Amino acid sequence: MTYQLHYWPTIQGRGEFVRLALEAAGAAYVDVAREPPSRGGGESNLGRRLGDPDNPRPSFAPPFLVDGDIVVGQTAAILLYLGPRLGLAGVGEADGLWTHQLQLTIADCVAEAHDTHHPLSTGLYYEDQREAALARARAFREERIPKFLNWFETVLKRNPSGDLHLVGDVLTYADLSLFQLVAGLRYAFPKAAVRALADTPAVAKLHANIGRRQRVHDYLRSPRRIAFNEDGIFRAYPELDG
Amino acid sequence: MTYQLHYWPTIQGRGEFVRLALEAAGAAYVDVAREPPSRGGGESNLGRRLGDPDNPRPSFAPPFLVDGDIVVGQTAAILLYLGPRLGLAGVGEADGLWTHQLQLTIADCVAEAHDTHHPLSTGLYYEDQREAALARARAFREERIPKFLNWFETVLKRNPSGDLHLVGDVLTYADLSLFQLVAGLRYAFPKAAVRALADTPAVAKLHANIGRRQRVHDYLRSPRRIAFNEDGIFRAYPELDG
Known part of the structure; x- marks a missing residue:
């Protein structure tokens, strides 16, 4: 199918x-x-x-x-x-539910990343809400990025099966989504992301490992992978990186 | 248990x-x-x-x-x-998934409702982001509340089992959550909610019907139901209702 x-x-x-x-x-x-x-x-x-x-x-x-x-x-x-x-949801109901819980937390961070450039309205241009964006982005950089990445670091460190995966010792869609979240943060907030990742080595390692998996590696280098750009969720506006 | x-x-x-x-x-x-x-x-x-x-x-x-x-x-x-x-998830995988999809869309609207009073940072007081809140709340009232409620109206109207429930002809957690969303919007944005609900009669009817179900009715009048207040997600700040 x-x-x-x-x-x-x-x-x-x-x-x-x-x-x-x-x-x-x-x-x-x-x-x-x-x-x-x-x-x-x-x-x-x-x-x-x-x-x-x-x-x-x-x-x-x-x-x-x-x-x-x-x-x-x-x-x-x-x-x-x-x-x-x-085959990307862990094994059994508890692991499937945990995978989903992780995904929903990643989604919360993604929504907050979006709102750094559109804090007032999705119906307004970025340029027309830039002052509010500067304030929202500062809170996101200083409080939210570290809080989210530290939580994922804790999850990895406490995984009884080791810190290479979020759920057990198998690849799940939560691992892939955390890879994408980190990629997006590195694109949109390169300085803030480097700072936060220095404190969350297991997250940084997961990001590197996922990017080296053969199929992911091939995909990222293929024309199927659209480049990050300033119409998406993660936007490289240097002023929002502080 | x-x-x-x-x-x-x-x-x-x-x-x-x-x-x-x-x-x-x-x-x-x-x-x-x-x-x-x-x-x-x-x-x-x-x-x-x-x-x-x-x-x-x-x-x-x-x-x-x-x-x-x-x-x-x-x-x-x-x-x-x-x-x-x-017994609140519909019947079978497709209905369970649709119930969850509806819930996630309700959650998106709830997050946006929260951000009307905290558009810049959850770490700042409302009073310190009031100007941005006025702008964000206007967009939420004028664009987002109608868009979300019209979508739920469409879902109800297109339900082949009738417009009394979101999923089939049984009560699901999505119905209960839509009830709560409407209750919250009516508390926080009474004028805007009344306007939007006038255009979405099936949503208004679902809200009324759910509130009349015996167990829900009893719960809402019990001390177990915490009253809406200005520490929660839905806050009655009259200036944000336009």
Whole structure:
């Protein structure tokens, strides 16, 4: 079965957490909006599908995943669905739940990273909320990045199976998502991220290890990996890095 | 088995979504931090448990739920765990997943509601970020509340089993959480909520119906229901209601 991922075609964004899971598992998938318009690609087709009046279970926003009759939206719910199918959710109910709890905490940090450049409204340009962005970014850099990364460091250090993975001694989508979170923080807040990672060596090591896994390594160097850019969640605005 | 809920003892907050599910199902539970300190209650005991160095799977923040050997944090993950056990998750994998997707979208709106009074930093007082709060609250009132409630209206209207429930024709934790979201919006943004609910009659009807269910009705009038207040997520600051 080929999975269909529907997400904005020009950014990593929240869709990237799903792309990474599919890529790391070697799953067959189509990143539909990145296909030519003649094959259903492009933002207008994505918007049309999102607004399809015949869909009884529409998603609030991209990404959403189609797998036969199943249509599921919300990044964490997509990973909850894919996890056991791709062998990326740990073993058993307790580990699956813990993997999901980790993912939801990563999602909280991702949402906060987004709000550093859009603290007042997603309907305003960054330039029109820059003063508030400076204040929000400072709190994010000084309080939130260390708090989140220290928590993940604690989780790794307390893992009875060792600190190479967040859940047991197997790769899960939480590991992949933490890799992506760290990659995003390093892009958007290079100075703050380096400082925080100096205090969280297990997180830094996980990030390096995941990036060296063969399939992830190949994906990151392929044209399928969209480069970070200033339309996405993680944006390199130097003034927000202090 | 008596569930143990661990959450701040003086606010509804995110814990209220768990309390509502437990109450609506008539489940046996202890709201631990609201017990006397001699029985493990109080904020200091909550903080101690959160920081317990022997817990291999600590939560990032309250709420967390203890059920025997299982400890699970993150509101949506707690509900994912409780849903099938309390008969509040729909029937089968697809409905369980859809229930969770709805919950995650409710959680997104709840996080945005929180940020109307803390748009710059959770580490600053409201009074010190009031100007930014006015701007963020305006965007939330004018754009986000209608967008979220219209989406839930669409979900209800397209439900093939009728518009009394979000998932099929059974009560789920998503219904209870939408009830709580609407209750919170009506408390914090009475004028904006009334306007939005006038355009979303199925959402308004669901809110009224859930509040009339016997167990929910009894809970809401019991001392177990903490009143909304200005330490919680939904805060009645009239200036933020426009």
